[in-house]
Amino acid sequence: MHELCAGRENGGKPFIDVKGLVKHYPLKAGLFSTKAEKVHAVNGVSLSIERGKTHGLVGESGSGKTTTARLLLRVMEPDAGEFSFGDTQNVFTLEPGELKKIRRRMQYIFQDPYASLNPKMQVRDIVTEPLRYREAFPRGRGAGEEVSLIAGRLLERVGLSARDVRKYPHEFSGGQRQRLCIARALAGKPEFIVCDEPVSSLDVSIQSQILNLLLDIQKEEEISCLFIAHNLAVVFYLSDYVSVMYAGRIVEASPSRVLAAHARHPYTRLLLEAMPGGAKKEGSRASDSGETPSLIHLPRGCAFSSRCPLKKPACAETSPPLVEKEPGRFLACFEA
Ligand code: ADP
Ligand code: MG
Secondary structure (H helix, E strand, C coil): CCCCCCCCEHHHECCEEEEEEEEEEEECCCCCCCCCEEEEEEEEEEEEECCCCEEEEECCCCCCHHHHHHHHCCCCCCCEEEEEECCECCHHHCCHHHHHHHHCCEEEECCCCCCCCCCCCCHHHHHCHHHCCCCCCCCCCCHHHHHHHHHHHHHHHCCCCHHHHHCCHHHCCHHHHHHHHHHHHHHCCCCEEEEECCCCCCCHHHHHHHHHHHHHHHHHHCCEEEEEECCHHHHHHHCCEEEEEECCEEEEEEEHHHHHHCCCCHHHHHHHHHCCCCCCCCCCCCCCCCCCCCCCCCCCCCCCHHHCCCCCHHHHHCCCCCEEEECCEEECCCCC
């Protein structure tokens, strides 16, 4: 969909191509409602990523970013959508055996490094986990030394010491634990990494170190990356292309530098103004106040209209589709 880069494979299809992703979480009928309702978390998300490029996904908490990530990992099934990955037409319809093979080519880095590290395992075994079921993995007597060597190289790759291979996760700081997660993600030489708020739980002073590490590795290894964050500055730093998400939809998508210089959607502009050093101008266009819409009863029209300074009557009637306004620039707004 996004005409970002040349050099496409598969007859012009991007390496990663997600189309029309939908996920509505069922809620049980309860105290406040007699009928079973749904949380409209993801409402038709499409995005694509070229090989070796980073696609940033940004939006405030609750906009559906993590749900999107979890759908791509097939931790849960979507209600609709397709996900093509290289030669694989649709990851969502793969049988378990095929899915297992594809999963080896994808890795995930989450917000809370501690929760994703088994506290009872030595880091040597943690970081080599993705390799454990491969044929070439050292086994049997005397394999321990070899595994330690592999683990040591991975630790050094992420700026930790090879001497630490026998330590446990609690012996590391938050930033170091996220380095461990990155080392584990790299072990199997993945082609696609999903990073969901990888620095949000870390001290600000540590964040840029981890971001730089991710940037280095991703460029060096030519990994395609979906990089999720609620902080636009962080997303700009890492991403070639950025999609802005609001209430389960992408409202603006554009090459990163273009978006930073000239955002069009009032919601993107609001995010930009909220950035440190962002120009919160006199008579600013977008308002930070106003209600965010209920995801259970989504409005008929534009979900942002309750907060939008450009709102016209038509905006409350119809939800604006995401359309390509300029080559590679997509916008879902009638007025911007
Ligand atoms: P983000 O990562 O952008 O903060 P999420 O994808 O986590 O957004 O959540 C999107 C919406 O879906 C939120 O309103 C959230 O409360 C809701 N949600 C997430 N997981 C569930 C679930 N398991 N059941 C019901 N609602 C959920
Ligand atoms: Mg999230």
